[in-house]
Amino acid sequence: MDTQSKEYRAEVRKLNDEFRRFGIGNGSVMLTAGIHETGPRFVEEVIAKVQCFNDFTRDNDPYNEHDFGKFDIDGEPLFFKFDYYSFDLQGHSPNAADPAVTHRVLTIMLASEY
Incomplete structure (x- = not known):
């Protein structure tokens, strides 16, 4: 499948969303040291925010693959x-x-x- 095709990007987006939102598929979640240092309550909030993130734009998602997100907490x-x-x-x-x-x-x- 051509990596520039709409079909390829749609499949990558679907797989990314399934893993990010529901943990479906083969993968790992890595939290950096800075995230861990903030404490368990913040970690839970961060994970929940990533799971429900839906603010994908041309600026943060130019290939429409839902492979990057930027957000704030407090x-x-x-x-x-x-x-x-x-x-x-x-x-x-x-x-x-x-x-x-x-x-x-x-x-x-x-x-x-x-």
């Missing part, structure tokens, strides 16, 4: 982003639209950690 700016690895985590995924060969990594961080 004035603290945060980011989340997806990276795509091979199923065995030994390199980049050959096809992010194919869940049989892709391990999604969703990283959630304070903007200051970027």
Whole structure:
């Protein structure tokens, strides 16, 4: 599938949303040290905000794949982003639209950690 096609991007978007919102699919969620240092209540709030995030725009999602988000909690700016690895985590995924060969990594961080 052509990585520039609408079909490819729609499939990546669907897989990203399913993993981000419901934990469906093969992947991992990584929280940075800065997120952990804020305490469990903040961590819960951050995860809930990522799961319900729907403020995708041309500025933060130019390829319409829902692979990046930016939001604030109590004035603290945060980011989340997806990276795509091979199923065995030994390199980049050959096809992010194919869940049989892709391990999604969703990283959630304070903007200051970027």
